[in-house]
Amino acid sequence: MSIDTARVFIGFDTKEVVAYHVLAQSILENSSMPVEFSPIVLKNLEGIFTRERNNLQSTEFSFSRFLVPALSNFEGWSLFMDCDMMLRADISELWKLRDDRYAAMCVKHDYVPKIETKFLGQTQTKYEKKNWSSVILFNNAKCRALTQDYVNSATGLQLHQFKWLENDDLIGELPREWNWLVNEYDYNPNAKNVHFTDGGPYFEDYKDCDYADEWFAARERTLFVQQRA
Numbered sequence: 001m002s003i004d005t006a007r008v009f010i011g012f013d014t015k016e017v018v019a020y021h022v023l024a025q026s027i028l029e030n031s032s033m034p035v036e037f038s039p040i041v042l043k044n045l046e047g048i049f050t051r052e053r054n055n056l057q058s059t060e061f062s063f064s065r066f067l068v069p070a071l072s073n074f075e076g077w078s079l080f081m082d083c084d085m086m087l088r089a090d091i092s093e094l095w096k097l098r099d100d101r102y103a104a105m106c107v108k109h110d111y112v113p114k115i116e117t118k119f120l121g122q123t124q125t126k127y128e129k130k131n132w133s134s135v136i137l138f139n140n141a142k143c144r145a146l147t148q149d150y151v152n153s154a155t156g157l158q159l160h161q162f163k164w165l166e167n168d169d170l171i172g173e174l175p176r177e178w179n180w181l182v183n184e185y186d187y188n189p190n191a192k193n194v195h196f197t198d199g200g201p202y203f204e205d206y207k208d209c210d211y212a213d214e215w216f217a218a219r220e221r222t223l224f225v226q227q228r229a
Contacts (some may be wrong), residue, residue, distance in 0.1 A: 005034040011080070011082050014060065023086060025222045027061045051152045074143065086193070099172050104171035105139075107135060107178055133160045165208040175192075182211060
């Protein structure tokens with residue numbers, strides 16, 4: 001009997017290294033199932049991901065995230081997450097939402113960003129389906145359009161607006177609690193995955209944002225785990 005394992009790809013950015021590790025810690029602490037982590041690190045994709053950096057990219061993995069189906073050999077399901085997140089629930093709950101009717105599943109945000117500038121002074125871009133691609137459950141076999149060549153050549157909007165699918169009916173919807181946008185949405189004690197999309201507590205200007213205390217506590221647990229007698 002095969003053991004179901006959540007295959008999780010996390011975007012890695014050299015400006016947000018601690019964010020990656022805290023997210024992984026939060027997933028492990030809450031998970032009731034085996035988890036397999038794959039950080040998407042640009043230097044590990046040399047010769048695979050070849051497109052030049054766009055000035056509008058806010059992270060190093062803005063486009064490389066769409067290699068997840070190819071990196072999964074277009075088999076099974078894979079979960080992609082931005083690194084600036086913190087899971088507050090069991091990832092198995094999210095994994096159970098996979099639905100084979102769809103090629104991809106995400107939270108279908110419909111909002112206009114409240115601020116004009118993101119962390120480190122980066123431009124806040126506004127476009128249809130913004131932040132849909134920050135958490136994606138990929139049904140890899142149905143995402144064969146995301147070849148290495150396509151990911152390296154398609155426009156940003158083609159990728160982030162799911163233009164690689166035949167139509168939007170192939171995009172399944174996840175509950176908003178699985179990608180709760182901090183400071184864009186009001187504080188929600190029941191948020192399952194919080195997303196510090198405009199800037200996380202690891203940046204000085206955002207250290208007092210919603211859920212910051214929980215994030216700092218999780219960070220401490222990544223640094224030191226008390227040994228029990």
